[in-house]
Amino acid sequence: MIRVDVVVRSDADIKFGGDVHQVRQYEQHLAGRADLKVVAFHPAMTLRPDAVVHYVNVDRPFDFLRTVELAGDRRIVVSPIHHSLPRTRRMRLAERGRGLRSLVDRIAPEAMREWLASGVRGAKSSPSRRESMASAANSVRAIAQVPKLWARVGRSLDRCSAVAVLASGEQRDLMVDTGWRGENARIIPNGKPGLSDVADMWEWSKRPISMITVGRIEPRKRSLELAQAAASKDARIVFAGSLGDERSTYAQQFLNLAESSPTVDYRGSISHDEVLRLMGQSRVLVNASWVEVQSLVDLEAAHLGTRVVSLPNGNSEEWLPDHVTYTPDFDLDQLVDTATAAASTSVGPGAPSYAWDWQRAADSLHALYLGS
Incomplete structure (x- = not known):
């Protein structure tokens, strides 16, 4: 061996x-x-x-x-x-x-x-x-x-x-x-995620969450800035992830906004199974990160029949062209607008054709x- x-x-x-x-x-x-x-x-x-x-x-x-x-x-x-x-x-x-x-x-x-x-x-x-x-x-x-x-x-x-x-x-x-x-x-x-990970894919018309974003609350993920952009447009969005640095000004500003905004729903640090459950109930995963390579969250969301709307931060579109939409640049207002439009479509993308498993x-x- x-x-x-x-x-x-x-x-x-x-x-x-x-x-x-x-x-x-x-x-x-x-x-x-x-x-x-x-x-x-x-x-x-x-x-x-x-x-x-x-x-x-x-x-x-x-x-x-x-x-x-x-x-x-x-x-x-x-x-x-x-x-x-x-x-x-x-x-x-x-x-x-x-x-x-x-x-x-x-x-x-x-x-x-x-x-x-x-x-x-x-x-x-x-x-x-x-x-x-x-x-x-x-x-x-x-x-x-x-x-x-x-x-x-x-x-x-x-x-x-x-x-x-x-x-x-x-x-x-x-x-x-x-x-x-x-x-x-x-x-x-x-x-790709295993079959047990995608067991709770919801029918598109019955999905209760329009937009979700997953990951640590930190500057790299642009969590605060995304929340501000969504709140300014009265766009409902769920955040799932731990605070990158609870003591930082950045984290406290995010928490204050989540508490005061009726459209920003922060679920905190939750288990991977719960993240998958929420993504399976969501129409759009929003990825506002500055940098990615091949985002595992994007891959999981796509296999749950969820659209991915992302800044041009990595290579998800290379592998999932029918599920991932990149914005032209790093403007968050445009990201929220694109995600809102994707969530309002009448038909979801279904599961992707992706040949690689672990x-x-x-x-x-x-x-x-x-x-x-």
Whole structure:
């Protein structure tokens, strides 16, 4: 049985995201065929000498470069989950409501911001003195990588065994942003939800929720701004998701608006099953996020027969052309208007024709582990 060390974000256990869900699905569907060991990144982490290294999330570029260094001559497979740098920069410039962090995000170049963030994460994930010293030493050494950081990432990707992108759009973004040649790219998208996940699809005419948006309440998702746009138009919308930072001005402004507006319905942090139930009762999923790659929420909503109206933030339209509508730009008033019009149609889109399930995705990944 092949051994694989899957290196994930140091905060993967406390900040759940699509990358964590993806890894859990691979663990489940490769059980008995691959010995997967999930390793939370740390600059002093130990990788098994005979294991393939599967690194997840190159948007932590210093973590990626350190992992490649530690991997040595091991086979390396990468799941980049990369967000376009121009869209990311646009998001940073709009950052508000989180104090010093928002200020740093707006004024610091992305490479320097990532260096600062990497150092903070390293300190937080170092419970022992030895790990703290290793993390500090790595930060000092890594500052030399700040100049031309993304070009360094591109060259390292070229040397990896395989890069498993979620969509051709992600491949293009990564090639443009880093100079990666893309010759070792393989497209392995996310799997569709299982049959049990779509059991409660409601008939279109009986769906009681016009619009819903799902995800953490945070600036990246533009939750507050979307709520403001919907409230100004008296458009009814349900929000489902935890507060990204309960103490932030951003979160408090959102809560105040949700409490005062008769059309903004905040359901709070709810279970995944409850999210699916609500999406199955909704006509339109609204995605106002600045950046996505292949949104799992979009994919789930489409398989529940729900239309998706989104800002042009990722690659959902590539896989779900009959279900996903992108607005021309990032204007939220236009997003709400488009979603309102989509919710008022008399016929829903039904379930999509989508060939990838998690077993097929896991099989394709397993082939990359084996070098085929």
